[in-house]
Amino acid sequence: MKKMQQTMRWYGPNDTISLEDIRQCGVSGIVTALHQIPVGEIWTVKDIKERQQIIKDAGMEWVVIESLPVHEDIKRASGNYKEFIENYKISIKNIAECGLKVITYNFMPILDWVRTNHAFENPDSTKALLYNKEAFIYFDVFLLKRPNAKNDFSEKEIADSIEYGNKLSKSEKELLFKNVLLGLPGSKINFTPEKILALLENYKDIDDSKLRENLIHFLSEVAPIAEELGVKLAIHPDDPPFSVLGLPRILCTEEDIKKIFNAVPINANGLCYCTGSLGANPANDLEKIIDDWGDRIHFLHLRNVIRENDSVFRESEHLNGDNPMESIVEKLIVLMKNRDISLPMRPDHGFLHSLEEGKEQYPGYSLIGRLKGLAELRGLEKGIIYKLNNI
CATH class of the missing domain: 3.20.20.150 (Divalent-metal-dependent TIM barrel enzymes)
Incomplete structure (x- = not known):
């Protein structure tokens, strides 16, 4: 073998x-x-x-x-x-x-x-990567404010994301933004919202x-x-x-x-x-x-x-x-x-x-x-x- x-x-x-x-x-x-x-x-x-x-x-x-x-x-x-x-x-x-x-x-x-959380805490206190769609929608629609992003999601999904976002502190919102826009592997540099929106325009x-x-x-x-x-x-x-x-x-x-x-x-x-x-x-x-x-x-x-x-x-x-x-x-x-x-x-x-x-x-x-x-x-x-x- x-x-x-x-x-x-x-x-x-x-x-x-x-x-x-x-x-x-x-x-x-x-x-x-x-x-x-x-x-x-x-x-x-x-x-x-x-x-x-x-x-x-x-x-x-x-x-x-x-x-x-x-x-x-x-x-x-x-x-x-x-x-x-x-x-x-x-x-x-x-x-x-x-x-x-x-x-x-x-x-x-x-x-x-893409992950929304880079430090999800397991029961034994180890940390794991996690993707949460509600968190991502909140990032996409209300933090990044991608043009017409709301059209990609249902009314319920938008409502659920608002409920999710309302529970976040200012620092937690900043961390979510940073987590999603980590950048390329091998790089420690995050994308800026301006750069991301400009890049997205190229794929319209x-x-x-x-x-x-x-x-x-x-x-x-x-x-x-x-x-x-x-x-x-x-x-x-x-x-x-x-x-x-x-x-x-x-x-x-x-x-x-x-x-x-x-x-x-x-x-x-x-x-x-x-x-x-x-x-x-x-x-x-x-x-x-x-x-x-x-x-x-x-x-x-x-x-x-x-x-x-x-x-x-x-x-x-x-x-x-x-x-x-x-x-x-x-x-x-x-x-x-x-x-x-x-x-x-x-x-x-x-x-x-x-x-x-x-x-x-x-x-x-x-x-x-x-x-x-x-x-x-x-x-x-x-x-x-x-x-x-x-x-």
Whole structure:
């Protein structure tokens, strides 16, 4: 039986969690990116090799790029998008020259992910990420004051959000605003409301169909290059898997996956299988996605969520949530055996434990919480492999 290649995400030299810290978790692989390079610019061989050497000197290997960002011009098919696509192709070639084989990316407009609460308190006082639709509507309509935002919600939803907002203090409203507009992963800079509203204006004429068309055009250009060079592109699902701020969403369901894979039917056009993002939508059958698209899964984000109701979901313990992690991991082990491959996996997100509270770090990426998730997933995998070998 093949085992998953255990990795952890590292945000580069400015990450307060060091490579030494991560190495002591027992992983051999690092997931990272060149966050210092502006989106759209070329990743040079020199820059890639410098980062590889830093990781090698720490006793590990850079195994997955997360992410090689897609410029907003490409998503809108406007401005300098053709130049940025050519730059992306050159970056893929340079990445391949350095021996890296998996590139993760997403096609979410403006914001990579959204949560309304970065410190939901669990019964044991650990902190988790949470999304509350009432809180988000209050932010969208009454704090950000997005033009015509009220048209996206029902009268009851607006009323419920007002009731929610009326209970918040001034500081709690400021924190909600900050939480939603966190910015891009790898960045500690929040978006300003003026910047967000200006960016949203750029998407006023782009719906789901148009955004999907732009993604397919992008993939038709870059995926053949990746295929030729033996590089796998792994698109990350939308997080959360529904529209926010009136923006289009095109990778929320298995049907969305099918449309993109059928449009560009080559293996390099693949999926970052994120059980948290896909699992936040109760309509998604996570096991069926493995059955149907297992040959296109190139990277694994394993985490779990609890859907409290139609309006609220939160991160849960990796093995205790609404996603059937035992069944999912067993299917992945069988998949890897059939494909004769060890898929890279990282425990995605984790609780913030009191020992690390107050330290500067990226939300969801405290070391102890991820190490706990990794240990649980490692034990689960070992037990399943033992079971399968003794059937």
